[in-house]
Amino acid sequence: MAMPVLISAETVEKLLRYGELVPRLEVALGKFSSGKGEIVQPVRSVLAIEKYNGYLGVMPAYSAHDDVLATKIVAFYQRDQPSSIPAHQASVLLFDPEHGTLKAVMDGTVITEKRTAAVSAIATKFLKPVQADVLCILGSGAQAVSHYKIFTEMFSFKEVRVWGRTKENVDRFARTVRGPVRVCSSVKEAVLGADVIVTVTMATEPVLFAEWVKPGAHINAVGACRPDWRELDDTLMKSAVLYVDTREGAMKESGDVILSGVFGPYFCSLSQS
Ligand SMILES: NC(=O)C1=CN([C@@H]2O[C@H](COP(=O)(O)OP(=O)(O)OC[C@H]3O[C@@H](n4cnc5c(N)ncnc54)[C@H](O)[C@@H]3O)[C@@H](O)[C@H]2O)C=CC1
Numbered sequence: 175m176a177m178p179v180l181i182s183a184e185t186v187e188k189l190l191r192y193g194e195l196v197p198r199l200e201v202a203l204g205k206f207s208s209g210k211g212e213i214v215q216p217v218r219s220v221l222a223i224e225k226y227n228g229y230l231g232v233m234p235a236y237s238a239h240d241d242v243l244a245t246k247i248v249a250f251y252q253r254d255q256p257s258s259i260p261a262h263q264a265s266v267l268l269f270d271p272e273h274g275t276l277k278a279v280m281d282g283t284v285i286t287e288k289r290t291a292a293v294s295a296i297a298t299k300f301l302k303p304v305q306a307d308v309l310c311i312l313g314s315g316a317q318a319v320s321h322y323k324i325f326t327e328m329f330s331f332k333e334v335r336v337w338g339r340t341k342e343n344v345d346r347f348a349r350t351v352r353g354p355v356r357v358c359s360s361v362k363e364a365v366l367g368a369d370v371i372v373t374v375t376m377a378t379e380p381v382l383f384a385e386w387v388k389p390g391a392h393i394n395a396v397g398a399c400r401p402d403w404r405e406l407d408d409t410l411m412k413s414a415v416l417y418v419d420t421r422e423g424a425m426k427e428s429g430d431v432i433l434s435g436v437f438g439p440y441f442c443s444l445s446q447s
Protein backbone atom coordinates (compact mmCIF):
# COMPACT_ATOMS: atom_id res chain seq x y z
CA MET A 175 0.00 0.00 0.00
CA ALA A 176 1.32 3.46 -0.91
CA MET A 177 2.60 5.61 1.93
CA PRO A 178 0.48 8.69 2.68
CA VAL A 179 1.71 11.97 1.23
CA LEU A 180 3.19 14.37 3.80
CA ILE A 181 2.32 18.03 3.29
CA SER A 182 4.41 20.47 5.32
CA ALA A 183 3.37 23.76 6.92
CA GLU A 184 5.43 25.64 4.31
CA THR A 185 3.54 23.93 1.48
CA VAL A 186 0.15 24.53 3.11
CA GLU A 187 1.12 28.18 3.64
CA LYS A 188 1.98 28.48 -0.06
CA LEU A 189 -1.06 26.61 -1.43
CA LEU A 190 -3.86 27.72 0.90
CA ARG A 191 -4.87 31.14 -0.44
CA TYR A 192 -7.70 33.16 1.08
CA GLY A 193 -9.03 33.88 -2.41
CA GLU A 194 -9.85 30.17 -2.85
CA LEU A 195 -10.47 29.28 0.79
CA VAL A 196 -13.19 31.88 1.44
CA PRO A 197 -15.64 30.87 -1.34
CA ARG A 198 -15.15 27.17 -0.55
CA LEU A 199 -15.77 27.72 3.14
CA GLU A 200 -18.84 29.79 2.36
CA VAL A 201 -20.30 26.84 0.43
CA ALA A 202 -19.27 24.37 3.14
CA LEU A 203 -20.85 26.48 5.92
CA GLY A 204 -24.08 26.71 3.92
CA LYS A 205 -24.17 22.95 3.42
CA PHE A 206 -23.28 22.30 7.07
CA SER A 207 -26.14 24.57 8.21
CA SER A 208 -28.69 23.19 5.75
CA GLY A 209 -29.40 20.20 7.98
CA LYS A 210 -29.56 17.90 4.92
CA GLY A 211 -26.55 15.89 6.07
CA GLU A 212 -24.36 16.92 3.12
CA ILE A 213 -21.58 17.65 5.59
CA VAL A 214 -21.30 15.52 8.69
CA GLN A 215 -19.20 17.01 11.46
CA PRO A 216 -19.97 15.92 15.02
CA VAL A 217 -18.98 18.21 17.88
CA ARG A 218 -15.29 17.54 18.50
CA SER A 219 -14.21 15.32 21.31
CA VAL A 220 -11.73 17.05 23.61
CA LEU A 221 -9.40 15.41 26.10
CA ALA A 222 -7.90 17.52 28.91
CA ILE A 223 -4.13 17.14 29.44
CA GLU A 224 -4.30 18.56 32.95
CA LYS A 225 -0.63 18.13 33.84
CA TYR A 226 0.35 20.54 31.06
CA ASN A 227 -2.72 22.82 31.01
CA GLY A 228 -3.57 21.55 27.57
CA TYR A 229 -6.23 19.85 25.46
CA LEU A 230 -6.33 17.43 22.56
CA GLY A 231 -9.27 17.77 20.21
CA VAL A 232 -10.30 15.26 17.54
CA MET A 233 -12.40 16.73 14.74
CA PRO A 234 -13.65 14.27 12.09
CA ALA A 235 -15.71 15.46 9.11
CA TYR A 236 -17.16 13.99 5.93
CA SER A 237 -18.44 15.99 2.99
CA ALA A 238 -20.69 13.89 0.76
CA HIS A 239 -20.80 16.88 -1.60
CA ASP A 240 -17.00 16.76 -2.18
CA ASP A 241 -16.57 13.08 -1.16
CA VAL A 242 -13.86 14.12 1.27
CA LEU A 243 -13.19 12.34 4.56
CA ALA A 244 -10.76 13.98 6.98
CA THR A 245 -9.93 14.42 10.64
CA LYS A 246 -8.10 17.25 12.30
CA ILE A 247 -6.26 16.52 15.52
CA VAL A 248 -5.38 19.66 17.44
CA ALA A 249 -3.45 20.14 20.67
CA PHE A 250 -3.72 23.49 22.44
CA TYR A 251 -2.22 24.89 25.62
CA GLN A 252 -2.85 27.79 27.99
CA ARG A 253 0.43 29.45 28.85
CA ASP A 254 1.48 32.24 31.16
CA GLN A 255 4.80 32.81 29.43
CA PRO A 256 5.31 33.56 25.71
CA SER A 257 6.81 30.61 23.84
CA SER A 258 8.32 30.04 20.41
CA ILE A 259 6.19 26.87 20.14
CA PRO A 260 2.68 27.70 18.82
CA ALA A 261 -0.08 27.38 21.46
CA HIS A 262 -2.09 25.39 18.91
CA GLN A 263 -0.57 22.61 16.83
CA ALA A 264 -2.66 20.54 14.48
CA SER A 265 -2.44 17.81 11.87
CA VAL A 266 -5.06 16.93 9.29
CA LEU A 267 -5.44 13.33 8.12
CA LEU A 268 -7.07 12.77 4.74
CA PHE A 269 -8.64 9.37 3.97
CA ASP A 270 -9.97 7.64 0.88
CA PRO A 271 -13.68 7.68 1.88
CA GLU A 272 -14.51 4.40 0.15
CA HIS A 273 -12.02 2.19 1.99
CA GLY A 274 -10.57 4.37 4.74
CA THR A 275 -7.03 4.27 3.38
CA LEU A 276 -4.89 7.11 4.75
CA LYS A 277 -3.91 9.26 1.76
CA ALA A 278 -2.26 12.32 3.27
CA VAL A 279 -1.01 13.79 6.52
CA MET A 280 -0.84 17.55 6.36
CA ASP A 281 0.10 20.35 8.66
CA GLY A 282 -3.04 21.62 10.36
CA THR A 283 -1.56 24.55 12.27
CA VAL A 284 -1.58 26.89 9.29
CA ILE A 285 -4.98 25.46 8.27
CA THR A 286 -6.35 26.30 11.75
CA GLU A 287 -4.98 29.84 11.59
CA LYS A 288 -6.37 30.51 8.11
CA ARG A 289 -9.66 28.60 8.39
CA THR A 290 -10.67 30.31 11.62
CA ALA A 291 -9.85 33.78 10.32
CA ALA A 292 -11.63 33.05 7.03
CA VAL A 293 -14.84 32.03 8.84
CA SER A 294 -14.73 35.24 10.89
CA ALA A 295 -14.27 37.19 7.67
CA ILE A 296 -17.26 35.47 6.07
CA ALA A 297 -19.44 36.23 9.11
CA THR A 298 -18.20 39.83 8.99
CA LYS A 299 -19.04 40.15 5.31
CA PHE A 300 -22.69 39.35 6.06
CA LEU A 301 -23.09 40.92 9.51
CA LYS A 302 -20.93 44.06 9.71
CA PRO A 303 -22.53 47.51 9.69
CA VAL A 304 -22.75 49.03 6.21
CA GLN A 305 -20.26 51.72 7.21
CA ALA A 306 -17.39 49.91 8.93
CA ASP A 307 -14.27 52.05 9.31
CA VAL A 308 -12.59 50.75 12.44
CA LEU A 309 -11.42 47.18 13.11
CA CYS A 310 -10.36 46.19 16.62
CA ILE A 311 -8.43 43.00 17.39
CA LEU A 312 -8.21 41.89 21.04
CA GLY A 313 -5.34 39.43 21.46
CA SER A 314 -2.01 39.42 19.69
CA GLY A 315 -1.16 35.76 19.03
CA ALA A 316 -1.40 33.53 15.95
CA GLN A 317 -5.11 34.14 15.38
CA ALA A 318 -4.67 37.89 15.74
CA VAL A 319 -2.12 37.76 12.91
CA SER A 320 -4.27 35.61 10.59
CA HIS A 321 -7.35 37.76 11.30
CA TYR A 322 -5.36 40.94 10.55
CA LYS A 323 -4.16 39.46 7.24
CA ILE A 324 -7.53 38.39 5.88
CA PHE A 325 -9.50 41.36 7.24
CA THR A 326 -7.13 43.85 5.65
CA GLU A 327 -7.18 41.82 2.41
CA MET A 328 -11.00 41.55 2.22
CA PHE A 329 -12.17 44.87 3.68
CA SER A 330 -11.11 48.51 3.56
CA PHE A 331 -10.90 49.64 7.17
CA LYS A 332 -9.58 53.14 7.76
CA GLU A 333 -8.03 52.10 11.05
CA VAL A 334 -6.94 48.81 12.60
CA ARG A 335 -6.37 48.68 16.36
CA VAL A 336 -4.84 45.91 18.41
CA TRP A 337 -4.69 45.25 22.13
CA GLY A 338 -2.60 42.48 23.69
CA ARG A 339 -1.90 41.40 27.23
CA THR A 340 1.86 41.70 27.00
CA LYS A 341 4.08 44.20 25.20
CA GLU A 342 6.28 41.38 23.94
CA ASN A 343 3.33 39.74 22.14
CA VAL A 344 2.00 42.99 20.71
CA ASP A 345 5.46 43.95 19.41
CA ARG A 346 5.78 40.53 17.78
CA PHE A 347 2.31 40.98 16.25
CA ALA A 348 3.26 44.40 14.82
CA ARG A 349 6.54 43.02 13.41
CA THR A 350 4.74 40.05 11.83
CA VAL A 351 1.85 41.84 10.13
CA ARG A 352 4.04 44.64 8.79
CA GLY A 353 0.98 46.79 8.02
CA PRO A 354 -0.66 49.84 9.56
CA VAL A 355 -1.91 49.20 13.07
CA ARG A 356 -2.57 51.31 16.16
CA VAL A 357 -1.37 49.58 19.29
CA CYS A 358 -3.72 50.35 22.20
CA SER A 359 -2.78 50.19 25.84
CA SER A 360 -6.22 49.15 27.10
CA VAL A 361 -9.14 47.10 25.81
CA LYS A 362 -11.39 50.13 26.28
CA GLU A 363 -9.17 52.33 24.11
CA ALA A 364 -9.12 49.66 21.39
CA VAL A 365 -12.87 49.03 21.45
CA LEU A 366 -14.45 52.50 21.75
CA GLY A 367 -15.98 53.41 18.38
CA ALA A 368 -14.92 50.17 16.65
CA ASP A 369 -17.34 48.84 14.02
CA VAL A 370 -15.92 45.31 13.89
CA ILE A 371 -14.28 43.56 16.85
CA VAL A 372 -12.36 40.28 16.86
CA THR A 373 -11.70 38.57 20.21
CA VAL A 374 -8.82 36.10 19.92
CA THR A 375 -7.46 35.88 23.45
CA MET A 376 -7.10 32.86 25.69
CA ALA A 377 -8.84 34.73 28.50
CA THR A 378 -10.89 32.81 31.04
CA GLU A 379 -12.65 35.94 32.41
CA PRO A 380 -14.45 38.57 30.30
CA VAL A 381 -12.19 41.18 28.69
CA LEU A 382 -14.84 42.83 26.47
CA PHE A 383 -17.62 44.74 28.25
CA ALA A 384 -20.92 45.90 26.76
CA GLU A 385 -20.49 49.48 27.95
CA TRP A 386 -17.56 50.01 25.51
CA VAL A 387 -19.17 48.48 22.43
CA LYS A 388 -20.66 50.76 19.78
CA PRO A 389 -24.34 49.91 19.08
CA GLY A 390 -24.58 47.83 15.91
CA ALA A 391 -20.93 46.73 16.00
CA HIS A 392 -20.20 43.20 14.79
CA ILE A 393 -18.11 40.97 17.11
CA ASN A 394 -16.32 37.82 16.03
CA ALA A 395 -16.02 35.98 19.36
CA VAL A 396 -13.39 33.35 18.65
CA GLY A 397 -11.34 32.70 21.76
CA ALA A 398 -13.63 31.32 24.48
CA CYS A 399 -13.82 27.81 23.09
CA ARG A 400 -13.90 25.93 26.40
CA PRO A 401 -17.02 25.82 28.59
CA ASP A 402 -15.22 27.64 31.42
CA TRP A 403 -13.47 30.32 29.32
CA ARG A 404 -14.91 33.80 28.79
CA GLU A 405 -14.17 36.84 26.63
CA LEU A 406 -17.51 38.72 26.53
CA ASP A 407 -19.40 39.86 29.62
CA ASP A 408 -22.97 38.81 30.45
CA THR A 409 -24.53 42.15 29.52
CA LEU A 410 -22.97 42.03 26.07
CA MET A 411 -24.00 38.41 25.53
CA LYS A 412 -27.56 39.16 26.59
CA SER A 413 -27.92 42.25 24.40
CA ALA A 414 -26.36 40.72 21.25
CA VAL A 415 -27.96 38.80 18.40
CA LEU A 416 -25.97 35.55 18.34
CA TYR A 417 -24.95 33.63 15.24
CA VAL A 418 -23.14 30.31 15.65
CA ASP A 419 -21.92 27.64 13.26
CA THR A 420 -23.39 24.85 15.38
CA ARG A 421 -25.88 25.16 18.24
CA GLU A 422 -24.73 21.82 19.64
CA GLY A 423 -21.09 22.97 19.63
CA ALA A 424 -21.92 26.38 21.12
CA MET A 425 -23.91 24.81 23.93
CA LYS A 426 -21.18 22.30 24.71
CA GLU A 427 -18.04 24.40 24.23
CA SER A 428 -18.64 28.15 24.27
CA GLY A 429 -18.05 29.55 27.75
CA ASP A 430 -19.56 32.88 26.68
CA VAL A 431 -22.79 31.13 25.66
CA ILE A 432 -22.97 28.62 28.52
CA LEU A 433 -21.92 30.83 31.45
CA SER A 434 -24.00 33.87 30.41
CA GLY A 435 -27.05 31.60 30.25
CA VAL A 436 -28.21 32.99 26.92
CA PHE A 437 -28.80 29.78 25.05
CA GLY A 438 -32.38 29.25 24.12
CA PRO A 439 -34.53 28.92 21.04
CA TYR A 440 -33.22 32.06 19.35
CA PHE A 441 -29.97 30.93 17.73
CA CYS A 442 -29.44 31.47 14.04
CA SER A 443 -26.77 29.44 12.25
CA LEU A 444 -23.84 31.01 10.50
CA SER A 445 -20.80 32.13 12.40
CA GLN A 446 -18.54 30.38 14.86
CA SER A 447 -18.78 29.61 18.54
N1 LIG B 1 -13.21 29.10 17.54
C1 LIG B 1 -12.26 28.54 16.83
O1 LIG B 1 -12.52 27.94 15.82
C2 LIG B 1 -10.83 28.67 17.27
C3 LIG B 1 -10.54 29.27 18.44
N2 LIG B 1 -9.24 29.46 18.81
C4 LIG B 1 -9.01 30.15 20.06
O2 LIG B 1 -8.59 31.49 19.78
C5 LIG B 1 -7.74 31.95 20.83
C6 LIG B 1 -6.46 32.51 20.24
O3 LIG B 1 -5.70 31.47 19.64
P1 LIG B 1 -4.18 31.72 19.18
O4 LIG B 1 -4.05 33.08 18.65
O5 LIG B 1 -3.77 30.57 18.36
O6 LIG B 1 -3.43 31.63 20.57
P2 LIG B 1 -2.07 32.37 21.00
O7 LIG B 1 -1.58 31.68 22.20
O8 LIG B 1 -1.18 32.50 19.83
O9 LIG B 1 -2.57 33.83 21.39
C7 LIG B 1 -3.39 34.00 22.52
C8 LIG B 1 -3.36 35.45 22.95
O10 LIG B 1 -4.20 35.59 24.09
C9 LIG B 1 -3.50 36.29 25.11
N3 LIG B 1 -4.01 35.89 26.41
C10 LIG B 1 -3.80 34.75 27.06
N4 LIG B 1 -4.46 34.77 28.24
C11 LIG B 1 -5.10 35.95 28.30
C12 LIG B 1 -5.92 36.57 29.25
N5 LIG B 1 -6.22 35.96 30.39
N6 LIG B 1 -6.43 37.79 28.97
C13 LIG B 1 -6.13 38.41 27.82
N7 LIG B 1 -5.34 37.89 26.88
C14 LIG B 1 -4.83 36.66 27.12
C15 LIG B 1 -2.03 35.92 24.90
O11 LIG B 1 -1.18 36.90 25.48
C16 LIG B 1 -1.96 35.91 23.37
O12 LIG B 1 -1.78 37.20 22.84
C17 LIG B 1 -7.52 30.77 21.76
O13 LIG B 1 -8.42 30.83 22.85
C18 LIG B 1 -7.87 29.58 20.89
O14 LIG B 1 -8.21 28.45 21.63
C19 LIG B 1 -8.20 29.06 18.01
C20 LIG B 1 -8.45 28.43 16.83
C21 LIG B 1 -9.78 28.14 16.38
Ligand SMILES: O=C(O)C1=NCCCC1
Nearest residue numbers: 231248250262286290399
Ligand atom coordinates in the same frame (compact mmCIF):
# COMPACT_ATOMS: atom_id res chain seq x y z
O1 LIG C 1 -11.58 24.84 15.58
C1 LIG C 1 -10.38 24.70 15.89
O2 LIG C 1 -9.55 24.34 15.10
C2 LIG C 1 -9.98 24.95 17.28
N1 LIG C 1 -10.84 25.41 18.08
C3 LIG C 1 -10.64 25.66 19.45
C4 LIG C 1 -9.24 25.62 19.86
C5 LIG C 1 -8.46 24.64 19.14
C6 LIG C 1 -8.60 24.72 17.68
